Structure formats: structure tokens, C-alpha cells
Amino acid sequence: MAPAAATAAQPTPPSLSLPPSQFARLQPHAYLLAHLSPPASSNQPSIRANGRAPSQFRVTSANTGSLTHTNGSAVVRLGDTTAVCGVRAEILHTEDIASWSVSRPPPASSSTPANKRRKLTDPTAKPSEKSDGNNKEDADESHIQDFNLLVPNLSLSTGCAPGFIPGAPPSALAQSLSHQILSLLHSTRLVRAEDLRIWYQPPNLGPEELERHNESEQMDVDAPQGDAGAEKNREIKAFWVLYIDVMIVSLAGNPFDAAWAAVLAALRDTRLPRAWWDVDNGMVVCSDAVSEARKLSLQGLPVSSSFGVFEADAASGWRAEVIPDAEEERALDDSSRKGNQRRWILADPDGYEEGLSQERVCVVVDKEQGGKGKTVVVKLEKNGGWAVDAKELKALVDISAQRWEDIKQILEQC
Amino acid sequence: MTDRRRINGPPSGTRPAVFASSLNSASDIATGRPQRQRQPNELRKIFLKTGLIPSASGSAYLEYEPSASLAAARSSPKSLIPPSSALKLACTVHGPKPLPRSATFSPNLVLTTHIKYAPFAARKRKGHIRDASERDLGVHLETALRGVIVAERWPKSGLDITITILEAEDDRWWGDAPDSHDAPWGMMNVLAGCITAASAAISDARIDCLDLIAGGVAAIVADESEDGEAKPKLMLDTDPAEHKAILSACVVAYMPSRDEITEIWLKGDSSKALLGPDDKRSGHEALLDGAVDAARGAHSVLAEAVRESAERFAGLAPGGGATQ
Secondary structure, three states, rough: OOOHHHHHOOOOOOOOOOOOHHHHHHOOOHHHHHHHHHOHHHHHOOOOOOOOOOOOOOOOOEEEOOOOOOOOEEEEEEOEEEEEEEEEEEEHHHHHOHHHHHHHHOOOHHHHHHHHHHHHHHHHHHHHHHHHHHHHHHHHHHHHOOOOOEEEHHHHHHHHOOOOOOOOOHHHHHHHHHHHHHHHHHHHOOOHHHEEEEEEHHEEEEEEHHHHHHHHOOOOOOOOOHHHHHHHHEEEEEEEEEEEEEEEEEEEOHHHHHHHHHHHHHEEEEEEEOOEOOOOOOEEOOOEEEOEEEEEOOOOOEEEEEEEEEOOOOOOOHOOOOOOOHHHHHHHHHHOOOOOEEEEEOOOHHHHHHHHOOEEEEEEEHHHHHHOOEEEEEEEEEEEOOOOOOOHHHHHHHHHHHHHHHHHHHHHOO | OOOOOOOOOOOOOOOEEOOHHHHHHHHHHHHOOOOOOOOOOOOOOEEEEEOOOOOEEEEEEEEEEEOHHHHHHHHHOOOOOOOOOOOOEEEEEEEEOOOOOOOOOOOOOOOEEEEEEEEOOOOOOOOOOHHHHHHHHHHHHHHHHHHOEEEOOOOOOEEEEEEEEEEEEOOOOOOOOOOOOOOOOHHHHHHHHHHHHHHHHHHHHOOOOOOEEEEEEEEEEOOOOOOOOOEEEEEEOOHHHHHEEEEEEEEEEOOOOEEEEEEEEEEOOOOOOOOOOOOOOOHHHHHHHHHHHHHHHHHHHHHHHHHHHHHHHHHHHHHHHEEE
């Protein structure tokens, strides 16, 4: 910090000199620019005001399982931004779902026309295993989405930053972050619907009991008997609903990365108790034995990395009489870049840098086969400007892939 | 009426998990009640650290030491039902800042306190919107702090104190049905923690105070001894999960150097306490003295945390850095 501060204070004459902290407040843009493009004479490297290199992330740490009343919890610190995530599992009985009897796929044992058709198409689908798998996955996702089985909410009204009034309804930022987490959970299919289902396998009934069963459940008596039939009698009695609550305890920029890492770590930590349908009580009952509880089997490990673009002269494009198109802009850029750089892509912007960058990029990547396979871009969001083009996006994806390795290591250690 | 600004769960609502062991007869689980391992006048250890939230003017994080049963359950987990819980909370102070133009003139600092439980803080899921008990806690905290802050030094300014409770104390042991002695006893421990943490955060924000104020809890508990007889006894810093019946409890906010109490919250019937034979105090006097003793204990932790905060500040201040 000290040498950087010296460069900031150098150009001003002694009588008007300001301490760096005040210069940073009064002229934030010039302050960051002075750090990123120091005068050639000073022989200083281009470095951000917080001492990081442009593509360097803040020190990240994670800690899981410290909250008592949760099924899974995590605290993630990303520099000075802290997110606490707690996952609570509650039970949604299918009898409470208004549309359940209509929307559920008819049990294979019944002889409704729809099911007959399904049965007819089944053999054709069998040879191609892949399409079958896809169908199954579609059903998976629709259960999670249709019945709102994942309920993420992010709260900023914890006094995390001066701008957010506690007690007020969630700000636009909090709402948008909650929604981004939800849509990312849905689109990555991180949580498998199968983990959230609570099945009930009716016992292999004698004929008279089957009749009694039939009265209550409207089952067809012509159900195929035997083991295969019993297997197909299995029905979903309830779902686990995961309430994923993220409290941003301290906010110093880049809340999404911190919140998503906390959600990821908490879900990895989540244990669901063994649950079964208790016929006598007519409710789902769980076992409290830790040995019987199981962890969620998450699909993949999507890691999010955010970037901000800092421009030396953001309005130059707008001030031009003819707004340059992308090609001209790049040519202009290259020619001017010989002298000095005009824009910087800053990884993991802190609160100060966030206030100075219009353009944001968020990349969520995953790697196949636990890091050995190729990198998959799960989500790519870019808004606020035109500085980042296809070439730079590719570089950002590479940085994000490196970041994926770091986060994986951090999550596996905690 | 659904909350349109949040993501709501299934419209029909969900039910918390019911564990098979809690459906069994009470005799099976009666053995599982956590036992108090501390002496009646021994407090739990408090972890208190200031300055963890740099975006705030002042901040503090407070955590109680987990009880022996909880620590055992964490190190070798057998049951998914936690035996008890330990308080964890984060406190931030923003200000002093100018009041909005629309506010009426105030010659003093306007103090706003805000306490919110995280949805996962308690055994039962909490809502996102503050309920009456949280507002009540906020009012108690404000009363406790108003007597400490030298409010005349900041006319026309406001001070926001926000506390997020990440893990609350239980009101009773989970295996107990609510009974006649039942009251939200856990709230009293939470309030004591809030007072101590808020005091640390206010000092961290360098707001002038008369003294550091600490919260303390004492309770009269009637635990059954071996001969099956319940003898009401005075205990300090009670964890409600460890006691079968708490007859009454008291929280105080106490300033040791002035020997002044700014807030008392006493609940329950304190007349049944069996004190020593030569003790002439009435039940509630004993309870208050106990709570003050507990607050003195918390004060020593608080003083240490504030000293750390001051050292950090001295290191940051211009000129102070040169000495290091």
C-alpha cells in the first residue's frame, strides 16, 4: 500500500497534498487509474488500489457445519465479503400439493389410456438409452421447479453495508441475487430431484388387504401381481424442500460469488435424515440416526467468477461524433494500447472497484468428471458495456477455470 | 398473502421433519436431556471479536461456548437432533450519520436498534419479516444502550445498530412439551448477548459512552435432585435446554464502573428461591445480584475485546503506524 500511495500523492504539490485515503474518496476514478497506469518514470507495476493483480481474486476461505439448527451450513469469506448460508430441509406431503393428483405421471400399474400410450412408446425408447436418460432428467427438473423444492433467499438487510436499511423489504439487489441463485440452481440441476423424494413402498399385500388399499387409493385391482408389480406400486409420498437462506453478513463487493460459494458449500454439507411414510400416523417420519442420514449427491460443481471492467475514459466512445462500431473501436484500441492501456478487466471487484465499473461479467464454469474433463460454461452474463469482446470472454473463461480449481480445493478442505 | 419480493416455498407450506424418536414415549428420551456441567456460578466462555465487518463503522461478533453436550454431539455425532445450541450473533453499527432532511430536529443522537433472527437460527424456522418478539428484543436493547451513550454529543444524528442472530438459544429442551413454567427463556440469553455485543460494536465505532455495558442472565431453576425433590436454586448464565423447570429469570444491562443498571427484565416467580440459611435477601434481589455477577463476568471479556479494537485503531491511525 505504501509505495502505491506515494505515486498517488506525487503529482500534487505539497501544499495541497492529501492523504491517500482522502484522495481515494474525492477522486476514486483517478485514484484507481493512477494505480493501474503508474507514470512510466516511476517504474512501478500496474496494480489495483487494493494491491491485487488484475486477474487476482481475493483470499477465500470456507467453513462448513458450524450452525446447529441447520441440515447444512457454510460460512464463506471472500476478502471482506462474508456470506453465511444455512440449508433447512422441511417436508412437503404430496397430498398438500394441489396439482399433484393431476400432474403426476400415472402409476405404471393403472390402465389409464395415457399410461397405455406410454407403455407402447416405452419399448421404442428402450434401445436408445440416452434419450431415456434425458426423459428422466426432464422429469427430475420439473419436480424441483414445479413444486418449488429449492427456496433460496438472500438477505442484505443485516447491516452489511450502510446503504441497506434493516427491516425494509429486500432491496432490488437482494431480490435479483436471490433470483440469480434460484435460476442457477435450476439450470445447473445441481440438486437431484431423486435425493428429495420420499418414496413409499406398500407391503406385498394379500388380496383382502389389497382391496382395502384399493378403496382408499383408487388403485386398479388388475395391477400386475408379483415383484415387478410391487416395484411399480412405489409412489412418492413426500418431497424434501430445501430452504437455502443466505445472510450477507459483511458486504465489500461481489456478493454473488460469495453467496453462490456459500450455497455450494452448504449444499455439500447438507445431510437429509432417512425418512419414510408412516402408515399408522399418516405422516412422514424421519430417523435421527446420523449413520442413516445421507448427503446430497450434487451434480457437478459450478463455480462462479465475477469481473468488472474499469475504463480509463469510459465516455470517449460516446463523445465521438460518430459512435465507432466494434471493429473500429478495436482498431482504435490497439493503436492507443501501444502507449498505455485504456481498460482493465478486474477479477473479483471489491466494493470500491464495483462503484467504478459499469460493465460486469459473470462466468459460471464447471469441469466434467471432477476436474479431469473439459471446462463447461454453465452461465455467462455480461452487461453494461461493450468492452469485453469474444476474445476477452475466452480469456475470462480460462481464468474462471483456474478459479474453479482453487474453489474446489477450498471446498474439499472444509 | 404471499411475499412477492422473496422466493416463496410451496404454496401449501411445508412441515418440519418429525423424528421417530420424539414420537416414542417420554421415558425413552428422558435420559437424553443435556446436563449442566458447570458450577452454579460458572459462566460459559464468550468469544467476542470486533471489527470483522469493515464496511460498518463498528462491528462485533459474539459466540458462546457450546455446552458440554453439544460439543460432544459435534465431535461424535450420533443423533441429528442437536441437544442444545449456542448463541452466535453479529452486530454492526452504522453512524453517527446525519438524519434525513425530513426528520424532525433532535438535539440528541437518535438510536435505532434492530434485531433479526436468521431463518435458520432457531429450532423452528423463523420468518423473513421481524415478528413481535424480535421487535420486543430491539426495544429492550435500545433501553439498555440509551443510558450508556452520551447522546448530547451528536445532535441531529442517527445511529443504527443492527444485530443478526445466526444461532439462538433454545427456549427449552426439545424433548419437553411446553408446560406451566414455559416462557421464551432463550430470548433472555439472546438479549444479554446482544447487549454485550452491541457495547463492543459501539466502542469499535468510537462513540462516546459512559462505560462499557455488559449483559448478564441469572435464573432460579427447580431441577429435580436424586431424591425426586425440586429445590429452586439460583444459577448464573443458564442454558434453558439443560434445565427442566426455570421458575424465573432476569437479564440486566450493567455498567460496573458506575455500578448502574440501565435495563432489567425479570420474568417468572422469584419468591420460591431457596437461598442460604443466613441469606436475608428476597428472591428477586438474589436474582438481580446473580445477573449483575454474570454481567461482571461478561464485562471482563468485553474489556479485552475493546482493548484489541483500540489497539487496531491505534495501528491504523496516522502516526500510530510508525511505532509498530
